[in-house]
Amino acid sequence: MAKRSFPLSKVYGLLEPGPVVMVTTASGGRSNIMTMSWHTMIEFEPPLVGCVISNRNYSFGLLKATKECVINIPTMEIAEKVVDCGNTSGAKIDKFETFCLTPKPASQVGAPLIEECYANLECRVADTKMVAEYCLFVLEVIKAWIDPTVKTPRTLHHLGKGNFMVAGEKIKLKSKMK
Amino acid sequence: MAKRSFPLSKVYGLLEPGPVVMVTTASGGRSNIMTMSWHTMIEFEPPLVGCVISNRNYSFGLLKATKECVINIPTMEIAEKVVDCGNTSGAKIDKFETFCLTPKPASQVGAPLIEECYANLECRVADTKMVAEYCLFVLEVIKAWIDPTVKTPRTLHHLGKGNFMVAGEKIKLKSKMK
Numbered sequence: 001m002a003k004r005s006f007p008l009s010k011v012y013g014l015l016e017p018g019p020v021v022m023v024t025t026a027s028g029g030r031s032n033i034m035t036m037s038w039h040t041m042i043e044f045e046p047p048l049v050g051c052v053i054s055n056r057n058y059s060f061g062l063l064k065a066t067k068e069c070v071i072n073i074p075t076m077e078i079a080e081k082v083v084d085c086g087n088t089s090g091a092k093i094d095k096f097e098t099f100c101l102t103p104k105p106a107s108q109v110g111a112p113l114i115e116e117c118y119a120n121l122e123c124r125v126a127d128t129k130m131v132a133e134y135c136l137f138v139l140e141v142i143k144a145w146i147d148p149t150v151k152t153p154r155t156l157h158h159l160g161k162g163n164f165m166v167a168g169e170k171i172k173l174k175s176k177m178k
Numbered sequence: 179m180a181k182r183s184f185p186l187s188k189v190y191g192l193l194e195p196g197p198v199v200m201v202t203t204a205s206g207g208r209s210n211i212m213t214m215s216w217h218t219m220i221e222f223e224p225p226l227v228g229c230v231i232s233n234r235n236y237s238f239g240l241l242k243a244t245k246e247c248v249i250n251i252p253t254m255e256i257a258e259k260v261v262d263c264g265n266t267s268g269a270k271i272d273k274f275e276t277f278c279l280t281p282k283p284a285s286q287v288g289a290p291l292i293e294e295c296y297a298n299l300e301c302r303v304a305d306t307k308m309v310a311e312y313c314l315f316v317l318e319v320i321k322a323w324i325d326p327t328v329k330t331p332r333t334l335h336h337l338g339k340g341n342f343m344v345a346g347e348k349i350k351l352k353s354k355m356k
Binding site for chain 2: 010012013016017018019035037038039040041042043048050051052076079080083086087127129130133134136138154155157158159160161162163164165166167168169170171172173174175176177178
């Protein structure tokens with residue numbers, strides 16, 4: 001299954017609905033995966049994303065050092081792997097190997113894409129001013145990929161303590177909103 | 179229908195899934211409603227929320243002046259009103275009146291609760307350091323209310339241009355995550 005390049009101007013539509021994402025980082029031959037729900041769009045284009053990555057997480061150090069990551073958007077099909085990645089630390093295990101996820105080279109950054117995710121957003125850290133106080137990184141999405149065969153992605157939305165809401169029906173309302 | 183006080187420690191579970199919210203503000207006898215999808219949790223407790231409110235919005239001035247707002251979480255039942263509030267400006271109309279929404283006094287802040295929303299989070303602005311550059315406010319939730327009769331809220335999740343995903347089924351996975 002070949003992913004297609006996805007316009008940066010449309011990235012907000014992938015992140016606005018609040019899906020659980022998997023952030024990948026890599027440094028010195030080691031890569032990691034972190035499950036994350038604390039993110040928001042900050043700007044449409046170039047797409048800026050604010051995300052909170054705790055300094056207790058192994059990914060924090062990798063992201064700070066390399067200033068690069070990939071935001072991967074998983075769906076229901078791999079829900080257990082999403083939770084497994086959230087419950088373990090990259091300081092102890094190789095999550096790609098342990099949970100049978102497939103790393104694929106990104107085009108612009110050193111961190112890998114997760115093949116099993118329907119969308120992948122290659123990011124560079126754009127601002128670290130809020131990292132010391134809130135662990136809040138501002139990321140710029142510099143390249144986006146999407147699986148064109150996935151029309152209604154069953155994204156996961158965390159409700160706390162392992163409870164998730166799965167993306168339901170789509171509705172269309174008359175709107176002037178972007 | 180009487181809303182119940184909701185523990186601040188559980189607020190993250192309401193915002194993490196990424197629902198469209200309606201932010202209310204009030205100043206000098208005028209109140210306003212703004213539809214918003216750009217928010218993220220920043221800290222569990224006290225609950226801190228980062229949210230982007232453009233300086234082109236009428237609510238930006240009200241929030242900057244009063245440093246208080248309410249994050250109201252609507253559901254499918256009032257989807258059209260949510261979009262209507264997003265498509266109009268409080269500089270020109272009274273949205274409560276125009277769209278038949280009911281303002282109720284909050285307990286801690288001057289901004290009103292929207293009665294028709296199943297959850298209401300009274301907030302104070304905690305940090306404005308990122309406002310000049312990104313219009314990103316850090317809010318602290320100081321009081322939360324929930325309608326105890328709503329067990330599976332059909333929250334709205336914006337996909338762009340008036341397309342919404344409605345919250346679907348719930349699943350529970352074994353997790354150590356908060």
